[in-house]
Amino acid sequence: MTTQTVVLEGVRAVYGTGARRVTALDGVSVTFERGRLAAVMGPSGSGKSTLLHCAAGLDRPAAGHISIDGVALDKLSEDGLTRLRRDRIGFVFQAFNLVSALTAEQNVALPQRLAGRRPPASDVAAALAAVGLADRARHRPSELSGGEQQRVAVARALISRPAVVFADEPTGALDSVTSRQVLELLRALVDDHELTVVMVTHDPVAAGYADRVVFLADGRVVDDVTGPVPVDAIAARTAPSC
Numbered sequence: 576m577t578t579q580t581v582v583l584e585g586v587r588a589v590y591g592t593g594a595r596r597v598t599a600l601d602g603v604s605v606t607f608e609r610g611r612l613a614a615v616m617g618p619s620g621s622g623k624s625t626l627l628h629c630a631a632g633l634d635r636p637a638a639g640h641i642s643i644d645g646v647a648l649d650k651l652s653e654d655g656l657t658r659l660r661r662d663r664i665g666f667v668f669q670a671f672n673l674v675s676a677l678t679a680e681q682n683v684a685l686p687q688r689l690a691g692r693r694p695p696a697s698d699v700a701a702a703l704a705a706v707g708l709a710d711r712a713r714h715r716p717s718e719l720s721g722g723e724q725q726r727v728a729v730a731r732a733l734i735s736r737p738a739v740v741f742a743d744e745p746t747g748a749l750d751s752v753t754s755r756q757v758l759e760l761l762r763a764l765v766d767d768h769e770l771t772v773v774m775v776t777h778d779p780v781a782a783g784y785a786d787r788v789v790f791l792a793d794g795r796v797v798d799d800v801t802g803p804v805p806v807d808a809i810a811a812r813t814a815p816s817c
């Protein structure tokens with residue numbers, strides 16, 4: 576199996592047309608390796624979310640090639656892309672995106688249920704145990720703290736045993752103590768289970784948990800630092816220049 580889980584080659588992404596045309600990604604080539612936690616940073620509007628959406632097959636780029644675990648996304652039909660996202664990709668969002676009427680275990684099982692499958696109860700229990708929430712399986716989101724809700728979202732992302740988890744500002748809605756717990760969890764999943772995580776973040780502390788930090792500006796990769804990268808160094812690179 577390839578160690579290069581996510582490969583982007585010369586990816587261009589464009590929104591709008593005519594005077595409203597914006598080049599969000601301007602020829603991005605970057606590879607994310609298996610069993611690593613990578614952070615993607617850069618100023619607002621630099622293309623981070625677009626990179627994540629293209630890499631995850633949520634948006635199709637205007638040019639370039641993307642593959643996940645050796646599967647070329649541009650060769651897939653819409654149905655094929657949907658299956659790839661469901662079976663090989665996990666998502667964690669800033670806003671947790673849990674269904675409030677469902678318990679933690681029902682939320683974890685939901686993506687598979689929507690795909691017409693019934694995940695074994697042991698898989699759901701194992702995913703909740705992996706995020707330290709075995710004893711909260713029957714709780715609804717309103718009965719959980721923000722950090723616990725995000726850990727349920729991480730368990731939901733793990734249930735399909737994905738090739739890669741894309742996390743978009745996973746700690747953006749959490750306080751610093753809870754953020755640390757979620758980041759330590761992601762770090763442990765990468766270290767202990769060879770999970771591959773690509774995390775967009777504005778937070779130098781979050782990026783400090785990564786093995787590598789890719790910096791974007793104006794839709795291009797402008798720096799790519801393999802770490803552990805000290806938080807001070809990340810903060811210095813991301814500080815707005817006066």
Ligand SMILES: Nc1ncnc2c1ncn2[C@@H]1O[C@H](COP(=O)(O)OP(=O)(O)OP(=O)(O)O)[C@@H](O)[C@H]1O
Pocket residue numbers: 590591597598599617618619620621622623624625626
């Ligand atoms: N749906 C859209 N329609 C038009 N332009 C868009 C759209 N989404 C993003 N853009 C533009 O594409 C560029 C990249 O946006 P993107 O959201 O990828 O940046 P970002 O680095 O994730 O920003 P932020 O940190 O603020 O979330 C920006 O100039 C943005 O205005």
